[in-house]
Amino acid sequence: MEEKYLVCEDSLEGIFTGIYEAYSLKEDHNHLHIQIGEEENLRLFASYTGIIPDSGKAVKVSRTINKELGEETYMCICRALASEDRDKGEAVYKTVVCGLHMKNGRQVMGNLANPYVHKVFELSRSTNNEVLHLKGFLRFQELESGILFAKIGPKNNIVTFLAPHFADRLPLLNFIIYDEIRGLFVVHPASKQWYLVTNTDLDPNIIQNYSEEETKYQELFKYFCHKIAIKERKNLKLQRNMLPLRFQEYMVEFW
């Protein structure tokens, strides 16, 4: 039988729409696939269909996942889809198929012997690790305007996973988290809901000079980090292993 590829946009909405379309074909799932982005590497004896994201269809899929596979599985899938992996769409699609076949779909993520489930599990775990890392490693700098500004360069698209944590933590403060790889900004105005904007929507004048006190606290913290180390236990390799250089670049204590 001919293999069919549904080519989806690289977004939650795009991939969920793809899953919706795959189900409406009512064909054998083994021969249906989800591919992300451009129709590259075309295979012979395969057909390709472009899928246009449709929020109505995507919402239906997300409801089904939540209802049948549980909220935890849903979060797992969302984290997997935040990764940069090219095959994540296929893995998520086949995991949904696997879960809907099981007597208790809520246990689908325990079925790690299934390679697609295992892949979703791994992707979700690695995104989650980066979120956990950045909850600690992200650094705010205070601008003249009093706004706290943080720049990050994450591997995965996780700025929306970080935002709720910091919104809960700093509810009365104005802050911005900037993903410089993707040109995304999380903006949190004091005592209000946070929102997401892209490079083009943001007035660059917001990010001007740093506050007078900023350097003082950076110096104090650097000194603290220096003093807290026990020289008899010095172990720079261990430090680098726990705190990879790609994070250090963005952290004041390593400047």
Place this chain on the structure above:
Amino acid sequence: MMHYKVMEDMSIMEKLGILTDAAKYDVACTSSGVDRRGDGKGIGNTAAGGICHSFSADGRCISLLKILFTNECIYDCKYCINRRSNDVVRTSFTPDEVCELTMSFYKRNYIEGLFLSSGILYNPDFTMELIYQTLYKLRREHRFQGYIHVKAIPGADPLLIQKAGFLADRMSVNLELPTAEGLSRLAPNKHRKNILAPMRQIQNGIKSNKNEIVLYKNAPRFVSAGQSTQLIVGATPENDYQLMTVAENLYEKFELKRVFYSAFVNVNEDKELPALPGGPPLLREHRLYQADWLLRFYGFKAGELLSEEKPNFNILLDPKADWALRHLELFPVEVNRADYQVLLRIPGIGVKSAQRIVTARRNGFLGFDDLKKLGVVLKRALYFITCNGKMMYNTKIEEDYITRNLLSVKEKLPFDKDGITYKQLSLFDDMSFSMQPDVTDTHKAVLGQL
């Protein structure tokens, strides 16, 4: 209230340097144990797993602003850099200075909160009062809702300790030395009963607070992230068996959340103390942390791991492999059927992978390939397990043979024999495979210094 001399002429930078330097040997720096969302009216929240914000040059996690309130001290503990007889520059913070540092570090996301310890200025009550005032200002004036770990000063008025406990997330009293003799020799001004009294008080406080919370949901929380302590390793001649027995007692009788082990660093070069030409006993500390994990998460008892006849851990093997080799009659274990508790005792299988095995085998028999996906370290486990009745290779169940093979897989230690080189993170098999429930703990377990 007495007035203490605040060094007006010393900058905050100098004070921070001195009072960080003096606090760094206290190894408890986790921000774990309590999940608390912000209430929208202040600043801060806490995460049950804790959060590491940075790592210092010794590879240890920086989670809290760990400082002493003052390095003045009326006592003369031989192992301590702040002891009265040492000629060092002395200084003290004011409560406002501690608040300012905490708040400005916290909002920049440098830290998860404050760890406030102290030397004893004038007397225990005076010191505890200052600590309490600092906490009060932080919580009430600055509306700080992040993590606070505070020391209970032995000998201080129980009322002050209780008041501080209602503002702190974690409290600790350091036992420091495992036996009363060790303590009286090295800390002549401290008495074991003075240390155990506040520990018992905090334990009882936590218990009755839990009952109150059941009755009144909004009752104020008392030390909700639990109590911890620290033991110094290698300053006195106690063996590992004594240390583990003390730790076990602290977990069982005092319901401590954590016991920390601190490889002794001879800062004072005191004649009474061992010279340690090889540096601090890091490998020993590492083994103690491994054994501590076995007590807390793997259902082991101290008496299973060590005994009067064999009072110290094996240098070459981790305590779990060491135990398994002495109990070969229990192996091999059939992975598809064994109870969770039995799975936990297999070398190469950790808490997470054991949990995953239990879940995954509901969907069918597991083979060796599947185990690998679940995070089992096969090159260690293969001598101890069967899948569907078969062992992975045709291996003998024989102590010498397995020991040799296990040793040929180089153990990944956070440091080398010379104490420096870092191999790769791994403590309990699947530790690098997954996040454990407690992030800050895990990072430290990896270091073997928790």
